[in-house]
Amino acid sequence: xxxxxxxxxxxxxxxxxxxxxxxxxxxxxxxxxxxxxxxxxxxxxxxxxxxxxxxxxxxxxxxxxxxxxxxxxxxxxxxxxxxxxxxxxxxxxxxxxxxxxxxxxxxxxxxxxxxxxxxxxxxxxxxxxxxxxxxxxxxxxxxxxxxxxxxxxxxxxxxxxxxxxxxxxxxxxxxxxxxxxxxxxxxxxxxxxxxxxxxxxxxxxxxxxxxxxxxxxxxxxxxxxxxxxxxxxxxxxxxxxxxxxxxxxxxxxxxxxxxxxxxxxxxxxxxxxxxxxxxxxxxxxxxxx
Numbered sequence: 001x002x003x004x005x006x007x008x009x010x011x012x013x014x015x016x017x018x019x020x021x022x023x024x025x026x027x028x029x030x031x032x033x034x035x036x037x038x039x040x041x042x043x044x045x046x047x048x049x050x051x052x053x054x055x056x057x058x059x060x061x062x063x064x065x066x067x068x069x070x071x072x073x074x075x076x077x078x079x080x081x082x083x084x085x086x087x088x089x090x091x092x093x094x095x096x097x098x099x100x101x102x103x104x105x106x107x108x109x110x111x112x113x114x115x116x117x118x119x120x121x122x123x124x125x126x127x128x129x130x131x132x133x134x135x136x137x138x139x140x141x142x143x144x145x146x147x148x149x150x151x152x153x154x155x156x157x158x159x160x161x162x163x164x165x166x167x168x169x170x171x172x173x174x175x176x177x178x179x180x181x182x183x184x185x186x187x188x189x190x191x192x193x194x195x196x197x198x199x200x201x202x203x204x205x206x207x208x209x210x211x212x213x214x215x216x217x218x219x220x221x222x223x224x225x226x227x228x229x230x231x232x233x234x235x236x237x238x239x240x241x242x243x244x245x246x247x248x249x250x251x252x253x254x255x256x257x258x259x260x261x262x263x264x265x266x267x268x269x270x271x272x273x274x275x276x277x278x279x280x281x282x283x284x285x286x287x288x289x
Contacts, residue, residue: 073088074091077123096118097270097275100118100150101150104150104154104276110147111145133167137160138156150275154269155257156254159256159257159262210247220234221237233265236262236265237256240256260272
Protein backbone atom coordinates (compact mmCIF):
# COMPACT_ATOMS: atom_id res chain seq x y z
CA UNK A 1 0.00 0.00 0.00
CA UNK A 2 2.82 2.40 0.83
CA UNK A 3 4.29 1.68 -2.61
CA UNK A 4 1.09 2.80 -4.29
CA UNK A 5 1.19 6.05 -2.33
CA UNK A 6 4.74 6.64 -3.47
CA UNK A 7 4.12 6.38 -7.22
CA UNK A 8 7.12 7.48 -9.19
CA UNK A 9 9.79 6.87 -6.59
CA UNK A 10 12.76 4.75 -7.60
CA UNK A 11 13.72 2.42 -6.17
CA UNK A 12 10.94 1.02 -3.98
CA UNK A 13 8.51 2.65 -1.56
CA UNK A 14 9.39 5.05 1.23
CA UNK A 15 7.82 5.42 4.65
CA UNK A 16 5.09 8.04 4.97
CA UNK A 17 6.43 11.25 6.50
CA UNK A 18 4.44 13.70 8.66
CA UNK A 19 4.54 16.19 5.75
CA UNK A 20 2.69 13.77 3.47
CA UNK A 21 0.18 12.89 6.16
CA UNK A 22 -0.47 16.60 6.69
CA UNK A 23 -1.76 17.04 3.11
CA UNK A 24 -5.56 17.30 2.75
CA UNK A 25 -7.07 14.16 1.19
CA UNK A 26 -8.05 15.78 -2.11
CA UNK A 27 -4.60 17.38 -2.51
CA UNK A 28 -2.85 14.10 -1.85
CA UNK A 29 -5.06 12.22 -4.34
CA UNK A 30 -4.45 14.86 -7.01
CA UNK A 31 -0.71 15.12 -6.35
CA UNK A 32 -0.23 11.34 -6.64
CA UNK A 33 -2.75 10.90 -9.49
CA UNK A 34 -4.45 8.16 -7.51
CA UNK A 35 -7.80 8.71 -9.24
CA UNK A 36 -6.16 8.28 -12.64
CA UNK A 37 -5.01 4.80 -11.63
CA UNK A 38 -8.31 3.91 -9.96
CA UNK A 39 -10.23 4.86 -13.10
CA UNK A 40 -7.84 2.90 -15.31
CA UNK A 41 -8.02 -0.13 -13.01
CA UNK A 42 -11.82 -0.13 -13.16
CA UNK A 43 -11.75 0.19 -16.97
CA UNK A 44 -9.31 -2.73 -17.19
CA UNK A 45 -11.52 -4.70 -14.82
CA UNK A 46 -14.64 -4.14 -16.93
CA UNK A 47 -12.83 -4.94 -20.19
CA UNK A 48 -11.51 -8.24 -18.82
CA UNK A 49 -14.26 -9.18 -16.38
CA UNK A 50 -14.71 -12.70 -17.79
CA UNK A 51 -11.05 -13.59 -17.27
CA UNK A 52 -10.89 -11.83 -13.90
CA UNK A 53 -13.92 -13.71 -12.56
CA UNK A 54 -11.74 -16.82 -12.42
CA UNK A 55 -9.39 -15.46 -9.75
CA UNK A 56 -11.28 -12.58 -8.15
CA UNK A 57 -11.45 -8.80 -8.08
CA UNK A 58 -9.20 -8.41 -5.03
CA UNK A 59 -6.36 -10.26 -6.73
CA UNK A 60 -6.82 -8.16 -9.88
CA UNK A 61 -6.47 -4.87 -7.96
CA UNK A 62 -3.46 -6.21 -6.07
CA UNK A 63 -1.70 -7.17 -9.30
CA UNK A 64 -2.70 -3.95 -11.03
CA UNK A 65 -1.24 -1.69 -8.33
CA UNK A 66 1.83 -3.89 -7.97
CA UNK A 67 2.47 -3.34 -11.69
CA UNK A 68 1.98 0.42 -11.22
CA UNK A 69 4.59 0.46 -8.46
CA UNK A 70 6.99 -1.67 -10.52
CA UNK A 71 6.47 0.54 -13.59
CA UNK A 72 5.36 -2.30 -15.89
CA UNK A 73 1.77 -1.03 -16.19
CA UNK A 74 2.64 1.18 -19.18
CA UNK A 75 3.84 -1.62 -21.46
CA UNK A 76 1.93 -1.81 -24.76
CA UNK A 77 -0.55 0.83 -23.61
CA UNK A 78 -1.88 3.75 -25.64
CA UNK A 79 0.09 7.02 -25.71
CA UNK A 80 -2.63 8.96 -23.88
CA UNK A 81 -2.09 6.67 -20.89
CA UNK A 82 1.71 6.58 -20.85
CA UNK A 83 1.87 10.37 -20.79
CA UNK A 84 -1.00 10.77 -18.31
CA UNK A 85 1.15 11.09 -15.15
CA UNK A 86 4.79 11.83 -14.29
CA UNK A 87 5.12 8.30 -12.91
CA UNK A 88 3.87 6.83 -16.18
CA UNK A 89 6.38 8.88 -18.14
CA UNK A 90 9.26 7.88 -15.87
CA UNK A 91 8.15 4.23 -16.07
CA UNK A 92 8.10 4.38 -19.87
CA UNK A 93 11.59 5.89 -19.99
CA UNK A 94 12.87 3.18 -17.67
CA UNK A 95 11.18 0.43 -19.71
CA UNK A 96 12.64 1.80 -22.96
CA UNK A 97 16.12 1.83 -21.43
CA UNK A 98 15.84 -1.68 -20.01
CA UNK A 99 14.36 -3.19 -23.17
CA UNK A 100 16.80 -1.68 -25.65
CA UNK A 101 20.01 -0.93 -23.76
CA UNK A 102 21.69 -3.76 -25.72
CA UNK A 103 21.57 -1.35 -28.68
CA UNK A 104 23.97 0.88 -26.77
CA UNK A 105 25.93 -2.01 -25.34
CA UNK A 106 26.64 -3.30 -28.85
CA UNK A 107 27.66 0.18 -30.00
CA UNK A 108 24.93 0.30 -32.67
CA UNK A 109 24.01 3.67 -34.17
CA UNK A 110 20.43 4.14 -35.32
CA UNK A 111 18.42 6.74 -37.23
CA UNK A 112 15.49 8.68 -35.84
CA UNK A 113 13.07 6.39 -37.73
CA UNK A 114 14.68 3.29 -36.23
CA UNK A 115 14.43 4.67 -32.69
CA UNK A 116 10.80 5.49 -33.40
CA UNK A 117 10.17 1.87 -34.39
CA UNK A 118 11.63 0.77 -31.04
CA UNK A 119 9.34 3.19 -29.19
CA UNK A 120 6.35 1.81 -31.09
CA UNK A 121 7.18 -1.71 -29.93
CA UNK A 122 6.32 -0.49 -26.41
CA UNK A 123 3.59 1.99 -27.40
CA UNK A 124 2.08 1.31 -30.86
CA UNK A 125 0.61 4.82 -31.30
CA UNK A 126 3.66 6.73 -30.05
CA UNK A 127 3.68 10.00 -32.05
CA UNK A 128 6.47 10.51 -34.58
CA UNK A 129 6.60 14.24 -33.75
CA UNK A 130 7.97 13.58 -30.25
CA UNK A 131 10.68 11.30 -31.61
CA UNK A 132 11.62 13.94 -34.20
CA UNK A 133 11.91 16.63 -31.51
CA UNK A 134 14.15 14.40 -29.39
CA UNK A 135 16.34 13.63 -32.41
CA UNK A 136 16.63 17.34 -33.21
CA UNK A 137 18.20 17.93 -29.76
CA UNK A 138 20.96 15.47 -30.72
CA UNK A 139 21.35 16.34 -34.39
CA UNK A 140 20.80 20.12 -34.16
CA UNK A 141 21.03 21.29 -37.77
CA UNK A 142 22.27 17.96 -39.19
CA UNK A 143 19.98 15.94 -41.45
CA UNK A 144 17.30 13.96 -39.61
CA UNK A 145 18.48 10.69 -41.14
CA UNK A 146 21.89 10.91 -39.43
CA UNK A 147 22.89 8.14 -37.03
CA UNK A 148 22.72 8.58 -33.24
CA UNK A 149 24.12 6.60 -30.32
CA UNK A 150 21.65 5.05 -27.90
CA UNK A 151 22.82 7.15 -24.94
CA UNK A 152 22.64 10.44 -26.87
CA UNK A 153 19.12 9.71 -28.08
CA UNK A 154 17.93 8.35 -24.73
CA UNK A 155 18.91 11.38 -22.65
CA UNK A 156 17.54 13.80 -25.27
CA UNK A 157 14.34 11.77 -25.46
CA UNK A 158 14.03 11.81 -21.67
CA UNK A 159 14.01 15.63 -21.57
CA UNK A 160 11.67 15.98 -24.55
CA UNK A 161 9.17 13.33 -23.42
CA UNK A 162 9.05 13.98 -19.67
CA UNK A 163 9.02 17.78 -19.91
CA UNK A 164 7.16 18.14 -23.23
CA UNK A 165 4.57 20.73 -22.10
CA UNK A 166 7.22 22.76 -20.28
CA UNK A 167 9.42 22.80 -23.40
CA UNK A 168 6.56 24.04 -25.59
CA UNK A 169 6.17 27.00 -23.25
CA UNK A 170 9.96 27.55 -23.22
CA UNK A 171 9.96 27.62 -27.04
CA UNK A 172 7.26 30.30 -27.05
CA UNK A 173 9.22 32.44 -24.57
CA UNK A 174 12.41 31.99 -26.60
CA UNK A 175 10.67 33.17 -29.78
CA UNK A 176 9.37 36.29 -28.00
CA UNK A 177 12.84 37.17 -26.71
CA UNK A 178 14.33 36.50 -30.12
CA UNK A 179 11.81 38.91 -31.61
CA UNK A 180 13.20 41.61 -29.30
CA UNK A 181 10.40 41.78 -26.75
CA UNK A 182 11.22 43.22 -23.34
CA UNK A 183 11.30 40.44 -20.69
CA UNK A 184 8.66 42.36 -18.72
CA UNK A 185 6.27 42.13 -21.68
CA UNK A 186 6.96 38.49 -22.56
CA UNK A 187 3.80 36.50 -21.98
CA UNK A 188 4.65 33.46 -19.88
CA UNK A 189 2.35 30.75 -21.27
CA UNK A 190 0.01 29.01 -18.87
CA UNK A 191 -0.04 25.22 -18.79
CA UNK A 192 -3.18 25.05 -20.91
CA UNK A 193 -1.98 27.47 -23.59
CA UNK A 194 1.50 25.94 -23.77
CA UNK A 195 0.25 22.38 -23.99
CA UNK A 196 -1.22 22.61 -27.48
CA UNK A 197 0.90 25.41 -28.90
CA UNK A 198 2.93 24.34 -31.92
CA UNK A 199 6.65 24.86 -31.44
CA UNK A 200 7.63 27.69 -33.80
CA UNK A 201 10.14 26.78 -36.52
CA UNK A 202 13.59 27.93 -35.44
CA UNK A 203 15.53 29.07 -38.46
CA UNK A 204 19.26 29.30 -39.03
CA UNK A 205 19.43 32.84 -37.65
CA UNK A 206 17.90 31.85 -34.34
CA UNK A 207 20.24 28.88 -34.06
CA UNK A 208 23.26 31.15 -34.45
CA UNK A 209 22.16 34.23 -32.52
CA UNK A 210 20.46 32.95 -29.42
CA UNK A 211 19.19 35.13 -26.59
CA UNK A 212 20.73 36.67 -23.50
CA UNK A 213 20.91 33.97 -20.83
CA UNK A 214 20.07 36.26 -17.88
CA UNK A 215 16.83 37.47 -19.54
CA UNK A 216 15.93 33.91 -20.53
CA UNK A 217 16.55 32.77 -16.95
CA UNK A 218 14.30 35.50 -15.57
CA UNK A 219 11.43 34.41 -17.82
CA UNK A 220 11.90 30.71 -17.08
CA UNK A 221 11.88 31.39 -13.35
CA UNK A 222 8.39 32.87 -13.75
CA UNK A 223 7.39 29.91 -15.93
CA UNK A 224 8.50 27.33 -13.34
CA UNK A 225 6.48 29.15 -10.68
CA UNK A 226 3.30 29.07 -12.76
CA UNK A 227 3.55 25.86 -14.75
CA UNK A 228 1.27 23.04 -13.62
CA UNK A 229 3.10 20.36 -15.56
CA UNK A 230 6.46 18.83 -14.66
CA UNK A 231 9.41 21.23 -14.78
CA UNK A 232 13.12 20.60 -14.18
CA UNK A 233 14.19 21.82 -10.72
CA UNK A 234 14.34 25.64 -11.02
CA UNK A 235 17.70 25.82 -9.22
CA UNK A 236 19.25 23.48 -11.81
CA UNK A 237 17.71 25.41 -14.72
CA UNK A 238 19.24 28.57 -13.25
CA UNK A 239 22.59 26.78 -12.92
CA UNK A 240 22.50 25.78 -16.61
CA UNK A 241 21.78 29.36 -17.67
CA UNK A 242 24.36 30.92 -15.34
CA UNK A 243 27.24 29.23 -17.17
CA UNK A 244 26.79 31.17 -20.43
CA UNK A 245 26.10 34.71 -21.59
CA UNK A 246 23.95 33.79 -24.60
CA UNK A 247 22.41 30.56 -25.76
CA UNK A 248 20.11 29.13 -28.39
CA UNK A 249 16.92 27.16 -27.76
CA UNK A 250 18.49 23.86 -28.79
CA UNK A 251 21.65 24.72 -26.89
CA UNK A 252 19.46 24.98 -23.79
CA UNK A 253 17.84 21.59 -24.51
CA UNK A 254 21.25 19.96 -25.04
CA UNK A 255 22.44 21.37 -21.70
CA UNK A 256 19.34 20.01 -19.95
CA UNK A 257 19.77 16.57 -21.51
CA UNK A 258 23.41 16.35 -20.40
CA UNK A 259 22.91 17.71 -16.88
CA UNK A 260 23.70 15.08 -14.27
CA UNK A 261 21.57 16.74 -11.58
CA UNK A 262 18.46 16.96 -13.77
CA UNK A 263 18.76 13.28 -14.65
CA UNK A 264 19.08 12.43 -10.95
CA UNK A 265 16.11 14.61 -10.00
CA UNK A 266 13.93 12.94 -12.61
CA UNK A 267 14.97 9.54 -11.28
CA UNK A 268 14.05 7.29 -14.22
CA UNK A 269 17.48 6.55 -15.72
CA UNK A 270 20.89 5.74 -14.22
CA UNK A 271 23.87 8.02 -14.73
CA UNK A 272 25.37 7.90 -18.20
CA UNK A 273 28.36 5.88 -16.94
CA UNK A 274 26.02 3.18 -15.63
CA UNK A 275 23.64 3.17 -18.58
CA UNK A 276 24.83 -0.15 -19.98
CA UNK A 277 25.00 -1.90 -16.59
CA UNK A 278 22.04 -3.83 -15.23
CA UNK A 279 23.45 -6.86 -13.37
CA UNK A 280 20.02 -8.35 -12.58
CA UNK A 281 18.95 -8.17 -16.22
CA UNK A 282 22.30 -9.53 -17.44
CA UNK A 283 22.01 -12.46 -15.07
CA UNK A 284 18.51 -13.23 -16.29
CA UNK A 285 19.57 -13.04 -19.93
CA UNK A 286 22.52 -15.37 -19.30
CA UNK A 287 20.17 -17.82 -17.61
CA UNK A 288 17.79 -17.76 -20.59
CA UNK A 289 20.57 -18.08 -23.16
